[in-house]
Amino acid sequence: MLKTDVLIIGGGLAGLAAAKALEGKKDYIVAERENRPGGLAATVRKGGFSFDYSGHLLHLRWPKTSRLILDALGSNCVRLRRDARVYAHKSWTPFPFQANLAGMPDKVKSECVSGFLKAYGAAGAPGAEPEVFSRWTRRVFGEGISRHFMLPYNAKLWQYPLERLTTEWCAPFVPMPRPEEVIEGAYGKKTEGLGYNTVFHYPKRGGIGALANALARRSGGLRLGLEVESLNLKAGVANVRHFGPIHFKRLINTSPLNDFIAMTEDAPAAVKRAAARLRHNTVYVLNLGARGVTETLHWGYFPGPEFPFYRAGLASNFSKQLAPGGCASFYIELATSGAALDLASAETAVLKGLKACGLLRSASQVVEKLWLKIPCAYVVYNRERAEALPVINAWLKSKKTPSIGRYGAWKYSFMEESVKEGLEAAALLLKK
């Protein structure tokens, strides 16, 4: 019978960071169901290309986690300034759209600027809390920016009615220009430095998976291929598929919160009902390897309905090492509300879209492809989430069981935040 002081479910960045903090201090096991570490921050090799689960760039904000991540990568790291753009109305304009309208046709530009000034002048107060996205964007950015970018882009990404999507996630992710920046941006002054992702770090070699691999090498308790199927917190037992029980004193969860509660036998009915109300979208990433691409873009946003994808990027512009000589690699992101995507017709529509915006000249440039599916990609912010999380978290707190990471905590967060939460959960556990 396998026994441990601490069982960590999931060997993504949150689980690996918790493991790092426990190493040498507490006996622990990280149970990871896949045969590789990293969770979403992993890299798959195919035909000489290294493909991530879409662009995974390191946006570092906090000293302790930045140090940990940069130490783990050592010399295998570059720092880049973003080349991100929006493609709308058959034109490219720099990202963020709201501060760089110069690339848009005159009519669109004037609708956006006048709408913004009108909204700014009205200084509308937030409505009932939590405010919904469709109202928030019109109140903050006005009608034009909302209609030409915010509404179509977010509808495509979230795959959820924007009249019900709430806005707690917006502050760190949606850049908020000042009125003078909107006006100057419309006349061609490029507004640099807006948003969380103006500069980023990325591994020189090995794709983003290099980070998880570096952390995993230092983790004595990581066990791959162990999928927790059910557990009982009171009894301190987790049942692992094709393996048997693991007995634990304490548990840290990083698997998706809805699944975690569903498999926890002693979760009360009210907690199970709350978890069953949580929603998320699904993202399919089409990775392409192609010859003869000279574009310098890092990634682009596509609000238009003529494009099936909401974002597309060139991973080989983060690191040439991701593609063989003479080739480039693309990642193209398509979202659904959970429904299966018809990959063959999606691929035809993607290629048509890439040609329409000039990223590809011809489908014959493509030499490799790999679809990757992210079943739980963006958790949906809605009233149900706001009501469910306090119920679930109060119970988990009473059981001294942290549920952390992007999906364990059920939030829109980034790799560094998962690392931070892993360190914090382990520190708390070591204190008690």
Ligand SMILES: Cc1cc2nc3c(=O)[nH]c(=O)nc-3n(C[C@H](O)[C@H](O)[C@H](O)COP(=O)(O)OP(=O)(O)OC[C@H]3O[C@@H](n4cnc5c(N)ncnc54)[C@H](O)[C@@H]3O)c2cc1C
């Ligand atoms: C499309 C997309 C693009 C993104 N781009 C960026 C970006 O550019 N920059 C950035 O910083 N972040 C980005 N992110 C977010 C980033 O992927 C996450 O914040 C981070 O990787 C989450 O790490 P985690 O450890 O919390 O969760 P995960 O990576 O999901 O790890 C959880 C682990 O638990 C394992 N697991 C699940 N259930 C079980 C079970 N029952 N038993 C055992 N193991 C289990 C899974 O296999 C997985 O390995 C992006 C996310 C998406 C969806």
